[in-house]
Amino acid sequence: MASVATKPIVEQDDLIIEEYGYDDHFHDHHHGDKYQSNFLTTYVFSQDHKIIAKQFLITGMFWAVVGGLMSLVFRLQLGFPEENMAWLKPVLGKWININDGIGTLSPEFYYALVTMHGTIIVFFVLTAGLSGTFSNLLIPLQVGARDMASPFLNMLSYWFFFLAGVIMFLSLFLSTGPFSGGWTAYPPLSALPQASSGSGAGMTLWLLSLVFFVVSVLLGGINYITTVLNLRTKGMTMWRLPLTIWAFFVTAVLGLLSFPVLVSGFLMLMLDRGLGTSFFLSEIYIGGQALDHVGGSPILYQHLFWFLGHPEVYIIILPAMGLVSEVLSVHSRKPIFGYKAMVYSILAIGFLSFIVWAHHMFMSGVNPFISNFFVIFTLIIAVPSAVKVFNWIATLYGGNVRFTSASLFAIGFVSLFISGGLTGIFLGNSAIDIQLHDTYFVVAHFHIVMGVAAFFGMFAGVYQWFPKMYGRFMNETLGKIHFWGTIIGSYAIFWPMHYLGMAGVPRRYYSFDSFDAFKHFAEMNQFITVAAILTFAFQILFVINFFYSIWKGKKMTTKNPWGATTLEWTTPIETGHGNWPGKIPAVQRWAYDYGKDGKDFIAQIEPLAEGESETH
Amino acid sequence: MNAVVTSEVYSRNKIHPKKFALIAACAGMFMSFIALTSAYIVRQAAGNWLEFQLPAIFYYNTLVVVASSLFLHFSYKGFLKGNTRQYRFSMVAAFVLGLLFLVLQYQGWHEMDNLGLGLTVNPSSSFIYLISGWHAAHILGGIGVLAVALLHAFLLVHKVTVKRKQRFELTLIFWHFVDFLWVYLLVFFTIQS
Numbered sequence: 001m002a003s004v005a006t007k008p009i010v011e012q013d014d015l016i017i018e019e020y021g022y023d024d025h026f027h028d029h030h031h032g033d034k035y036q037s038n039f040l041t042t043y044v045f046s047q048d049h050k051i052i053a054k055q056f057l058i059t060g061m062f063w064a065v066v067g068g069l070m071s072l073v074f075r076l077q078l079g080f081p082e083e084n085m086a087w088l089k090p091v092l093g094k095w096i097n098i099n100d101g102i103g104t105l106s107p108e109f110y111y112a113l114v115t116m117h118g119t120i121i122v123f124f125v126l127t128a129g130l131s132g133t134f135s136n137l138l139i140p141l142q143v144g145a146r147d148m149a150s151p152f153l154n155m156l157s158y159w160f161f162f163l164a165g166v167i168m169f170l171s172l173f174l175s176t177g178p179f180s181g182g183w184t185a186y187p188p189l190s191a192l193p194q195a196s197s198g199s200g201a202g203m204t205l206w207l208l209s210l211v212f213f214v215v216s217v218l219l220g221g222i223n224y225i226t227t228v229l230n231l232r233t234k235g236m237t238m239w240r241l242p243l244t245i246w247a248f249f250v251t252a253v254l255g256l257l258s259f260p261v262l263v264s265g266f267l268m269l270m271l272d273r274g275l276g277t278s279f280f281l282s283e284i285y286i287g288g289q290a291l292d293h294v295g296g297s298p299i300l301y302q303h304l305f306w307f308l309g310h311p312e313v314y315i316i317i318l319p320a321m322g323l324v325s326e327v328l329s330v331h332s333r334k335p336i337f338g339y340k341a342m343v344y345s346i347l348a349i350g351f352l353s354f355i356v357w358a359h360h361m362f363m364s365g366v367n368p369f370i371s372n373f374f375v376i377f378t379l380i381i382a383v384p385s386a387v388k389v390f391n392w393i394a395t396l397y398g399g400n401v402r403f404t405s406a407s408l409f410a411i412g413f414v415s416l417f418i419s420g421g422l423t424g425i426f427l428g429n430s431a432i433d434i435q436l437h438d439t440y441f442v443v444a445h446f447h448i449v450m451g452v453a454a455f456f457g458m459f460a461g462v463y464q465w466f467p468k469m470y471g472r473f474m475n476e477t478l479g480k481i482h483f484w485g486t487i488i489g490s491y492a493i494f495w496p497m498h499y500l501g502m503a504g505v506p507r508r509y510y511s512f513d514s515f516d517a518f519k520h521f522a523e524m525n526q527f528i529t530v531a532a533i534l535t536f537a538f539q540i541l542f543v544i545n546f547f548y549s550i551w552k553g554k555k556m557t558t559k560n561p562w563g564a565t566t567l568e569w570t571t572p573i574e575t576g577h578g579n580w581p582g583k584i585p586a587v588q589r590w591a592y593d594y595g596k597d598g599k600d601f602i603a604q605i606e607p608l609a610e611g612e613s614e615t616h
Numbered sequence: 617m618n619a620v621v622t623s624e625v626y627s628r629n630k631i632h633p634k635k636f637a638l639i640a641a642c643a644g645m646f647m648s649f650i651a652l653t654s655a656y657i658v659r660q661a662a663g664n665w666l667e668f669q670l671p672a673i674f675y676y677n678t679l680v681v682v683a684s685s686l687f688l689h690f691s692y693k694g695f696l697k698g699n700t701r702q703y704r705f706s707m708v709a710a711f712v713l714g715l716l717f718l719v720l721q722y723q724g725w726h727e728m729d730n731l732g733l734g735l736t737v738n739p740s741s742s743f744i745y746l747i748s749g750w751h752a753a754h755i756l757g758g759i760g761v762l763a764v765a766l767l768h769a770f771l772l773v774h775k776v777t778v779k780r781k782q783r784f785e786l787t788l789i790f791w792h793f794v795d796f797l798w799v800y801l802l803v804f805f806t807i808q809s
Contacts, residue, residue, distance in 0.1 A: 149633040222640045230633040256640060260648035264655070267750060275735060277742040279659070295664040295739060300655055307651065 011559060013570045013585075016605050021583030022234050026146050045159075047151035048577050052158050053137035054469060057462070059158075059165065060129020061543060067120035068536050070113045077105045079529025081511050095177070107510045108197050111180035114508060115198070116172065118183030119206070123213055124168070126316040126454045128161045131255075132216075134319055134461050135224045135248040137469065141568035142242050144233025144585055146578045149226040153219045160216035164209045171205035179206040182508070184305055187280035187298045191272045194286055203273070207266055214259045221252035221259075228252075233567070235587035239343075240604070242566050242591040243336060246343050247322025250350040251315050258311040258354070265304030272296070299364055306357035313450045314353040317417075318346060320457020321388060324410040327460045328392055330564045331407035332399025333600065335592035335616060338391040345384035352381045362430040363437045371430040378428035382421070389418055405479025409460035412487045413453050419491075420449025423498065438508070441501020444494045452490045459483075459542070466546075467561055471573050472553030478545040482538055489535030496524050565603050566591050589614060638786055642793045645754065649797060652750065653804050656743045660808065666738035670805055671727040674748075677720040678802050681755075684713035685795040688762075691769075692788055696781070700774045707769050710791070711762045714755065717798075721752050744805070751798055758794045761787050 046052060073092075076085065086103030089096045095109035136154070140147050148154045171178040180198030181189030185206065193200040228241075228249045241249075268279040272293075280301045281293035329336040336342060358366055358374040392414045401407065423445040426432050436442065459482075466474045505518050512518040512525075560569035567587070571579050585605040593602040597612065608614060659665070688710035694702025725745060728734075733741040765787045768780070 149637055153637075218641070218644055222637050222644070225640050226633050226637040230631070230636055256644045257647050260644050261651035264648045264651035264750075267652075267746060268655070271735075271742065271746060277736050277746075278739060279655075279742060292736070297659060297662055300659055303658065304651060304655060 017585040021585045023583045047155045049136045056132035063124040070117045074113045075529040075532045079526040110510045112177045131319045145231035148223045157219035164213035167209040178202045221255040224252035240590045243325040244322040247318045251318045254311040258308040262308035306360045310357040311353045316454045320454045323457045323461040324413045327410040331402045334399045337394035345387040348384040362433045406460045406463035408483040409456045413456040416453040439501035440497040444497035467556045474549040482542045485538030492531035666740045673724045681717045681795045684710045754794045
């Protein structure tokens with residue numbers, strides 16, 4: 001590979017790896033050439049986990065911009081329903097109706113935008129973009145592996161995601177519009193092609209896209225699990241893994257066990273749509289005509305959907321938690337507080353996430369006694385979550401905190417997770433949910449706790465590991481502006497929504513013009529819309545910073561710029577295929593030896609000094 | 617022919633990563649069937665559920681699929697021992713029985729249809745078609761894998777290398793999985809009715 005002349009300095013850690021690492025004869029066989037012989041195999045159909053990570057990240061960023069822009073359009077409708085939207089006609093075409101020169105957003109398309117915003121952000125950005133990026137980048141690097149267990153399946157995982165994206169993107173341009181029945185795709189709107197304009201071809205493409213997406217998640221997840229369990233380097237016991245890896249591992253297990261359940265639900269939905277079965281459809285009249293369907297249960301779909309859907313929110317938040325734990329520890333120059341408690345709480349959250357799904361269905365007519373069961377487990381999940389929050393704060397406490405863009409976003413994550421998590425305790429009570437369900441209170445809750453918070457974890461990760469990805473730094477000043485704009489902006493968007501929700505303002509409504517009870521919230525809605533536009537503008541700043549820094553950012557001059565202990569920083573600045581040019585490093589200690597025995601940090605590859613005890 | 621284990625053993629793991637990955641994948645597939653059978657129970661409890669006896673052919677067919685699994689195992693033993701005849705012909709038997717299973721499943725669906733238990737008649741029949749059909753799709757995948765193994769058996773010289781042994785083991789795991797999946801489903805249908 002033609003590399004820029006980086007000084008071939010032999011550093012201390014190279015010597016340690018040479019002495020203590022072990023030789024797997026990786027470089028004897030010239031794998032590198034097989035994988036990266038031309039442009040196509042290096043950058044497009046790459047089997048190198050680091051390139052695949054970048055592919056996931058950049059595709060995720062594309063979708064984040066699309067999903068974000070969609071939210072701005074429907075926020076304009078909610079904040080400024082009377083304004084002329086004719087200027088959007090060149091982009092949205094027939095979805096802007098023009099009457100007497102005044103353009104209005106068509107209600108059908110409003111629902112399509114809300115649906116697509118949810119689908120895109122939940123699946124394409126916060127699942128594929130977050131877990132896909134960082135599991136790929138960090139698992140092999142931090143456990144000390146040459147690559148994933150199956151680089152080929154790993155490549156397929158990305159391309160199935162890409163295919164899912166292409167199909168979803170095409171559905172945006174259908175003349176009947178994309179699916180518009182909500183990201184949860186409840187029947188009958190999803191089961192009857194004639195139910196709404198998006199329920200026909202739009203829903204068919206939605207289903208197809210998500211089936212490919214599930215294939216992508218499963219291929220990725222199987223690889224992540226196998227790599228963590230089977231390809232750890234010498235000395236890397238499970239209890240020496242960085243918390244990032246624990247989080248990615250449990251995330252992958254959740255995905256492996258819950259996404260197939262969604263597929264089963266989709267199969268039944270497809271049969272209902274195409275072959276006339278009645279799994280989810282009961283007696284229905286459409287256009288004055290009775291349909292043949294008898295005795296189906298739409299609630300059954302909700303059970304199957306939320307059996308995935310709830311673990312899914314942890315699939316989104318756990319990787320963010322892992323990234324934040326790592327970033328906070330590195331930048332407060334202290335060991336993570338309560339490492340084992342952190343691991344056990346990840347495991348507890350993972351387990352509990354499977355037995356709380358019906359709290360999404362309290363008001364759908366499920367038996368109230370069954371609801372009690374789900375209330376209890378929902379409230380119990382607050383315990384491991386609180387353990388994590390306590391440990392993050394304790395990690396920061398008394399630390400010598402470096403306020404970098406990465407650590408600011410990690411601290412922001414903790415703030416958001418607390419304020420969004422507390423409202424979860426309200427919503428988890430089935431009695432309070434009678435008032436709050438389907439209101440903006442719910443919208444505020446989940447956007448803060450798993451939407452914005454997960455984005456913050458992702459930003460922390462990108463700023464932290466950007467040097468590992470591209471050998472350059474992102475601009476810190478822009479990063480800090482991005483942080484302050486985003487955290488203030490996000491709270492400005494979602495905090496007022498709690499008030500709307502408590503007053504009973506329902507979510508998913510196109511307009512509140514005809515509701516006297518909600519009219520006085522018009523100004524608050526305007527405020528939210530303006531805040532959303534400004535916050536989005538700060539994200540554009542991030543995108544510019546990202547791409548500018550790939551080519552023009554400040555170059556990395558040392559291998560370990562943050563002074564971190566983990567293995568990825570022992571690889572060369574320009575990390576080639578196989579990650580380590582010579583032997584694989586052996587691990588001698590856990591990942592959090594910061595400030596031990598008067599040293600700023602001790603890398604995982606350093607053997608215990610004489611008389612040093614491993615206990616921390 | 618002489619069967620000799622060549623090449624070094626994978627040193628770092630008790631279980632080969634690919635084997636482990638396949639087992640994890642099977643766990644994922646199994647979850648999809650758990651979901652369908654759970655949905656079956658929930659829907660059945662809700663009433664408007666037509667009870668009927670599963671056609672006998674599904675029971676006979678279980679013997680077919682179990683026999684196929686046994687033959688493949690026998691073939692594996694032959695492969696290890698260097699007994700080429702046992703290796704090849706047991707695998708042919710496993711493959712043919714696998715195909716026969718699909719044909720008989722199709723006959724079973726026909727028989728149900730003839731009894732007036734079509735796909736859309738009642739959720740109870742819809743579930744049978746869906747679950748057995750989804751299972752048949754997995755069997756079809758298994759048959760594809762067996763076809764490759766069959767080609768290996770007849771086109772390659774019989775030599776027990778680490779790579780071929782692993783490959784056979786992967787085939788074996790998946791085929792046993794889809795076969796015993798059917799046993800699980802049949803027991804489930806029988807207990808539930």
